[in-house]
Amino acid sequence: MKTFRIGGVHPAENKLSAGKPIVTAELPKVAVFPLSQHIGAPAVACVAKGDEVKVGTKIADAGGFVSAPIFSSVSGKVAKIDTVIDASGYRKPAIFINVVGDEWEESIDRSDTLVKDCDLEPKAIVEKIKNAGVVGMGGACFPTHVKLTPPPTAKPECVIVNAVECEPYLTADHQLMLEHPDEILVGVTLVMKAVNVNKGYIGIENNKPDAIKLMTEKAAQYPNIEIVPLKVKYPQGGEKQLIDAVIGRQVPAPPALPVSVGAILQNVGTMYAIYQAVQKNKPLFERVVTVTGKSLANPTNFLARMGTPMSQLIDACGGLPEDTGKVIGGGPMMGKALMNTEVPICKGSSGVLIMNQKEAKRAEAEPCIRCAKCVSACPMGLEPYLLANCSSMADWERDEKEDITSCIECGSCQFTCPSHRPLLDMIRLGKSTVMGIIRARNAKK
Amino acid sequence: MANKLIVSLSPHVHSGDSVQKNMYGVIIALIPALLVSLFVFGLGAAIVTITSIAACVLFEWAITKYILKREKCTITDGSAILTGLLLAFNLPSNLPLWIIIIGALVAIGVGKMTFGGLGCNPFNPALVGRIFLLISFPVQMTTWPTPGQLTSYTDAETMATPLSIMSRAIKDGNAEILNELPDSLSLFLGQSAGSLGEVSALALLLGFGWLLYKRIITWHIPVSILVTVFVLSGLMHIANPAFASPVYHLLTGGLMLGAIFMATDYVTSPMSHKGQLVYGISIGVLTVIIRSFGAYPEGMSFAIFIMNAFVPLINNYFKPKRFGEVAK
Numbered sequence: 001m002k003t004f005r006i007g008g009v010h011p012a013e014n015k016l017s018a019g020k021p022i023v024t025a026e027l028p029k030v031a032v033f034p035l036s037q038h039i040g041a042p043a044v045a046c047v048a049k050g051d052e053v054k055v056g057t058k059i060a061d062a063g064g065f066v067s068a069p070i071f072s073s074v075s076g077k078v079a080k081i082d083t084v085i086d087a088s089g090y091r092k093p094a095i096f097i098n099v100v101g102d103e104w105e106e107s108i109d110r111s112d113t114l115v116k117d118c119d120l121e122p123k124a125i126v127e128k129i130k131n132a133g134v135v136g137m138g139g140a141c142f143p144t145h146v147k148l149t150p151p152p153t154a155k156p157e158c159v160i161v162n163a164v165e166c167e168p169y170l171t172a173d174h175q176l177m178l179e180h181p182d183e184i185l186v187g188v189t190l191v192m193k194a195v196n197v198n199k200g201y202i203g204i205e206n207n208k209p210d211a212i213k214l215m216t217e218k219a220a221q222y223p224n225i226e227i228v229p230l231k232v233k234y235p236q237g238g239e240k241q242l243i244d245a246v247i248g249r250q251v252p253a254p255p256a257l258p259v260s261v262g263a264i265l266q267n268v269g270t271m272y273a274i275y276q277a278v279q280k281n282k283p284l285f286e287r288v289v290t291v292t293g294k295s296l297a298n299p300t301n302f303l304a305r306m307g308t309p310m311s312q313l314i315d316a317c318g319g320l321p322e323d324t325g326k327v328i329g330g331g332p333m334m335g336k337a338l339m340n341t342e343v344p345i346c347k348g349s350s351g352v353l354i355m356n357q358k359e360a361k362r363a364e365a366e367p368c369i370r371c372a373k374c375v376s377a378c379p380m381g382l383e384p385y386l387l388a389n390c391s392s393m394a395d396w397e398r399d400e401k402e403d404i405t406s407c408i409e410c411g412s413c414q415f416t417c418p419s420h421r422p423l424l425d426m427i428r429l430g431k432s433t434v435m436g437i438i439r440a441r442n443a444k445k
Numbered sequence: 446m447a448n449k450l451i452v453s454l455s456p457h458v459h460s461g462d463s464v465q466k467n468m469y470g471v472i473i474a475l476i477p478a479l480l481v482s483l484f485v486f487g488l489g490a491a492i493v494t495i496t497s498i499a500a501c502v503l504f505e506w507a508i509t510k511y512i513l514k515r516e517k518c519t520i521t522d523g524s525a526i527l528t529g530l531l532l533a534f535n536l537p538s539n540l541p542l543w544i545i546i547i548g549a550l551v552a553i554g555v556g557k558m559t560f561g562g563l564g565c566n567p568f569n570p571a572l573v574g575r576i577f578l579l580i581s582f583p584v585q586m587t588t589w590p591t592p593g594q595l596t597s598y599t600d601a602e603t604m605a606t607p608l609s610i611m612s613r614a615i616k617d618g619n620a621e622i623l624n625e626l627p628d629s630l631s632l633f634l635g636q637s638a639g640s641l642g643e644v645s646a647l648a649l650l651l652g653f654g655w656l657l658y659k660r661i662i663t664w665h666i667p668v669s670i671l672v673t674v675f676v677l678s679g680l681m682h683i684a685n686p687a688f689a690s691p692v693y694h695l696l697t698g699g700l701m702l703g704a705i706f707m708a709t710d711y712v713t714s715p716m717s718h719k720g721q722l723v724y725g726i727s728i729g730v731l732t733v734i735i736r737s738f739g740a741y742p743e744g745m746s747f748a749i750f751i752m753n754a755f756v757p758l759i760n761n762y763f764k765p766k767r768f769g770e771v772a773k
Binding site: 006009011012089168240244250251252253256324325326327328332333334335336337338339340353355359360361362363366367368369370371372373375376378379380381382383385386403406409411412414415416417418419420424425428 | 450458464522564711712716765766
């Protein structure tokens with residue numbers, strides 16, 4: 001069975017909510033929409049206090065090419081445009097909407113009928129995706145239309161769909177595949193048409209045999225789409241790792257893009273969003289979120305409207321447990337620890353993970369024993385111990401020479417370190433400093 | 446509630462691995478060899494092992510507390526116990542107590558704590574102790590008791606080791622001397638003279654299996670050493686029968702012990718697999734050269750010791766293959 005070639009680790013899967021049907025979450029009383037919930041320029045609000053909005057009304061325009069518009073997920077009145085602490089921990093501008101009823105824009109096709117055919121031109125498909133505010137839903141939130149507009153020199157050969165869900169605990173993508181396989185496959189054909197390729201792969205780790213089986217059955221009617229079962233290994237959902245696993249090609253070091261080896265990568269959740277945007281005129285305003293944790297009474301997969309505070313979903317799972325130590329937006333390997341549970345669900349919110357006091361605490365760091373386990377675990381072939389050491393000595397030159405900018409921050413090194421050293425903390429410091437130095441150098445030229 | 450949440454950077458989970466788990470894992474891997482040594486050398490083996498471990502732990506504790514004046518003592522991490530055990534495995538079972546204690550002091554004091562303790566030492570501490578003793582007390586360190594004297598200690602009768610027989614054969618250029626060697630099966634099981642831990646290749650290989658199974662070490666260093674020694678000594682044996690057959694080289698002296706347990710010491714071995722192979726092959730070549738042409742019949746410790754010194758250089762030149770790196 002296929003997998004990526006370098007490094008990797010096997011964290012305990014803990015997929016507590018696996019196989020649990022997607023539950024539609026209740027509407028919030030106030031929905032909050034941060035203006036920057038994607039990589040790139042923040043969106044610009046196009047509504048003002050007191051404006052009436054419906055479900056699917058655009059409330060913010062894209063702030064540039066690498067940006068995405070934002071749509072209301074609720075109907076009601078704009079209460080204020082203020083700031084909110086989002087998943088990053090920073091206070092960011094956001095639109096607050098008081099919810100009244102549930103009235104949808106009439107342009108949205110709310111029926112369940114599967115619409116397979118699409119006679120739009122590739123450019124029109126990309127335009128529709130762009131105007132629906134679709135971004136990568138795996139967590140990075142890179143605007144999808146940008147990925148679907150490769151530089152003119154690039155030659156896309158295939159579309160690879162990331163249905164790996166290698167983060168422990170998370171089951172949103174898994175459940176989405178079980179409940180909406182046909183829509184996802186139509187989404188793949190749309191993307192293939194948009195970038196003009198005739199090969200599509202969907203990579204699924206073999207800890208989801210039911211999804212592999214169902215998708216393989218459904219994909220039988222799409223001869224150009226191949227379901228690729230993958231051996232379970234973290235971080236297979238990293239885009240470079242997934243390309244290596246599926247088509248056996250390695251993307252060169254940054255700034256090379258995946259398309260340099262002919263691959264266009266998209267998350268499986270994004271496929272569903274693309275289907276809805278193109279075939280159903282439905283902009284991106286709701287998504288599947290896994291709310292989970294060992295102490296949580298009832299881990300659940302929700303279909304939640306954007307802007308819903310996480311606390312509301314946690315309450316629907318039985319409430320925040322007494323011994324909660326940490327609340328994480330995303331999975332345990334790459335997710336962000338949240339300052340409070342009022343953070344709203346955004347386009348990139350794949351999960352909310354509750355950790356108890358004991359799980360939440362890091363063990364004390366001990367001296368490095370040079371066991372080389374971090375070197376073996378690094379999926380990018382780097383030497384984490386060395387990068388962390390150089391960073392702690394502020395030796396940025398050496399950090400750069402040792403390819404620190406290739407780090408994908410997957411956390412495999414720190415996960416595996418027997419001395420519990422904060423390797424990735426130090427590497428992040430080094431990486432961001434080196435990136436700053438490189439930017440300054442390029443600006444001088 | 447909200448202001449009590451812990452906020453830290455990812456990853457938020459850990460494999461559960463620890464320094465202790467690795468150290469005690471290696472100690473468990475050494476148990477078969479320890480049992481064989483007790484079975485072969487009896488009382489002497491027990492005295493040497495206990496003294497060496499106790500002295501190493503005591504010295505680490507005393508140095509941490511009274512010289513380095515550190516609050517946190519590291520004796521519970523298992524590394525001092527492991528150093529003591531490995532040092533004992535490299536000593537003959539009739540070695541007097543005071544020499545063992547000097548060895549432990551040099552191993553822990555000079556070999557490890559001088560450089561700052563666990564993780565900082567350039568040379569394998571047990572080897573530092575062993576080589577110090579070998580050079581300082583050549584007579585006591587090279588008279589090995591005949592196996593099977595279960596109740597004797599320093600009064601045990603001694604005999605020549607297979608390696609000294611092999612060395613004599615080369616110096617005299619007389620292949621017939623090699624007939625004095627015990628057969629390879631008894632070497633494999635541990636029925637020959639030698640240091641405590643090195644007599645049974647079988648027991649050491651069992652430990653190797655455990656280390657691989659527990660993923661404490663990878664195969665690169667041990668296998669590259671063993672293959673190199675086998676190939677090189679095989680070629681020499683074909684060229685001149687006065688050089689013992691490669692099977693003898695593999696089964697005698699500290700080769701297995703060194704390849705599996707001493708050369709793989711985390712702190713003093715290279716970080717990348719490529720580097721580990723270079724390191725292993727170099728140790729193999731040096732061992733055969735020292736055994737065949739050096740003044741000492743035993744070459745393993747010196748070979749590892751010399752290569753320990755090259756580890757920083759190896760780490761600099763042999764990097765892991767970066768993702769996406771174009772093959773040169």
